[in-house]
Amino acid sequence: MAAKKKARRTTHRSSKGTQLYAVRDAKGRIKDIQSYKRAHGADIKRSSKAEGAKKAKTKAKAKVKVTKAKVAIRKAVKKAPSRTQKRVAAVRAAVRKAPAKARAVVKKAVRDVKKMPPKAQKAVVKAEKQVGKAVASIKKQATATAKQAESVVSKAQDSVEKTTISVMDQAKDLFQKASDAVESAVESVMPGPAK
Secondary structure, eight states, X not given: OOOOOOOOEEEEEOTXXXXXXXXXXXXXXXXXXXXXXXXXXXXXXXXXXXXXXXXXXXXHHHHHHHHHHHHHHHHHHHHHHHHHHHHHHHHHHHHHHHHHHHHHHHHHHHHHHTTSOHHHHHHHHHHHHHHHHHHHHHHHHHHHHHXXXXXXXXXXXXXXXXXXXXXXXXXXXXXHHHHHHHHXXXXXXXXXXXX
16 A cells, blocks of 8 residues: 655745645645645644643652652651651650669668778768759659750751651642743744744
8 A cells, every 4th residue: 555645735935925825635736825834833732742742741750759758758757756766665664764864873882881981981971862852853854854855856857747748849830941942942942934
């Protein structure tokens, strides 16, 4: 089978000198005479399969990038609170263990004190009181630190959520700009009359 001949257009000039297209059928007969301006405008409005495919590819790539960014942000948001919560738990555990360790040291010292002379015993009792005060102040500081850590966690979560929202908005804007850039690039590549 022979390949089908396509309808073609040939350029002509009118008596006034404006460019014209003569639209011909497969046999070469003139079907229509069009002004170059009207025909060219119609050509620009239509896009070829290759252009459409290229545009779709760039949009798909941009969408993939946006989805990857969303996934990464979600992972970061999930991980951030757990890390800070682990740190807070470690501080609390240290607070709980500190008094017990101090008491154990004091008990050991008391056992040894009974073997000491009276003056040394008085000094140890005095030191014991000071240790008790120090433990109490450390306890207060540790609880304050734990509270600060908890407030930092909540602030971090809030800031991460805000950052996530702003990044999503930026990603959407970026996707829109990319698609606009592709459209303008396609329009600039298309042949047309000089303006």
